[in-house]
Amino acid sequence: xxTVAPLSGSRPxxxxxxxxxxxxxxxxxxxxxxxxxxxxxxxxxxFFVALLSGLPIWTPVLGWTAHLFGGLSVCRRLHPWAGLVFxxxxxxxxxxxxxxxxxxPRDRDWLGPKAFRxxxxxxxxxxxxxxxxxxxxxxxAVSLGALGLLVSGVVLWFPTSFPQVLRALAVFLxxxxxxxxxxxxxxxxxLGTVAxxxxxxxxxxxxxxxxxxxxxxxxxxxxxxxEGPRRG
Ligand code: HEM
Numbered sequence: 001x002x003t004v005a006p007l008s009g010s011r012p013x014x015x016x017x018x019x020x021x022x023x024x025x026x027x028x029x030x031x032x033x034x035x036x037x038x039x040x041x042x043x044x045x046x047f048f049v050a051l052l053s054g055l056p057i058w059t060p061v062l063g064w065t066a067h068l069f070g071g072l073s074v075c076r077r078l079h080p081w082a083g084l085v086f087x088x089x090x091x092x093x094x095x096x097x098x099x100x101x102x103x104x105p106r107d108r109d110w111l112g113p114k115a116f117r118x119x120x121x122x123x124x125x126x127x128x129x130x131x132x133x134x135x136x137x138x139x140x141a142v143s144l145g146a147l148g149l150l151v152s153g154v155v156l157w158f159p160t161s162f163p164q165v166l167r168a169l170a171v172f173l174x175x176x177x178x179x180x181x182x183x184x185x186x187x188x189x190x191l192g193t194v195a196x197x198x199x200x201x202x203x204x205x206x207x208x209x210x211x212x213x214x215x216x217x218x219x220x221x222x223x224x225x226x227e228g229p230r231r232g
Contacts, residue, residue, distance in 0.1 A: 010207075017206030022130070024225045029213050031130075031202040039093045040203055046086035050149075051182060053079040058175070080157045083149060090146035097139060100130055107133030130220040141184060148177040 013025040056066035110133030155170035198212040213221040
C-alpha cells in the first residue's frame, strides 16, 4: 500500500477546517472555515453573474456575454435580481469578517507606497496579522462598492420613481463603481492565485502551510501557534 503523503492539505487539517479556523493541525494551519469559504464563493459567483449579465445592457460591444444567459432580454430581467442577491451576500460577508478586518493604525501605511512595495515582493513586516492592510482596504472597498451598486441600481431599476438628475447621478455612480470593482477583482484574483502560491488553497481546502503563514502573516502565525518571533 502506498504511503505517499497527499500533495496538498492533510485530511485531519481539512476536516478541522469544516467548523474551526485559526488553529494549527500538524504542518498546516486552518485559515478559513467552511462557512467563510461558502460565503466568499457565493459572493464571487453572484458578482460574476451580475457583472456578465450587466455588461450587455451597458454596451453592445460586450453583447456577447448575453449569450451566457439566453439573450439580452433575460439579462435585463436577471441583472437587478443578481445584483440584489450579490448585495445581500456581501452584507453577510461584511458581518462575518468585520471583526478580523478592523483597521489598525499601522494599516494606514497601505494607502501609500507600501502597497507597491508589497506587489513587488519587497515587503517584510513582522506585525502583519491574519489580514494585511491591503486586504482590509479591499474588504472595505468591496463592502462600500456593493452598497454603492445597490443604491444606484435601485434608482435605475425603477427609473420613473426618481427625478432625471438622480437618474443621471445613478448611472455615473453605477458605472464608475462597477469598473473600479472589476479592475480590483482582477488584482484580487491574481494575488489569490498565481502571485502567492498556497493562497488559493485557503479558500478551497481552508488550510495553508506553516511556512506560508510565517511568510505572509507572521503575527497571525505567532498567535495561532504560540511560537515566538524568529531570531537571526
Ligand atoms: C475567481 C475569483 C476569486 C478568487 C480566485 C478569489 C480568491 C480569494 C482567496 C484565495 C482569498 C483568501 C486570501 C487569504 O486568505 O489571504 C480571498 C479572500 C477574499 N475575497 Fe476573493 N476570490 C475571488 C473572487 C472574489 C470576489 C468576486 C470578491 C468580491 C466581490 C472577493 C472578495 C474577497 C474578500 C473581501 C476577501 C478577504 C480579503 C482578502 O483576503 O483579500 N473575492 N479570495
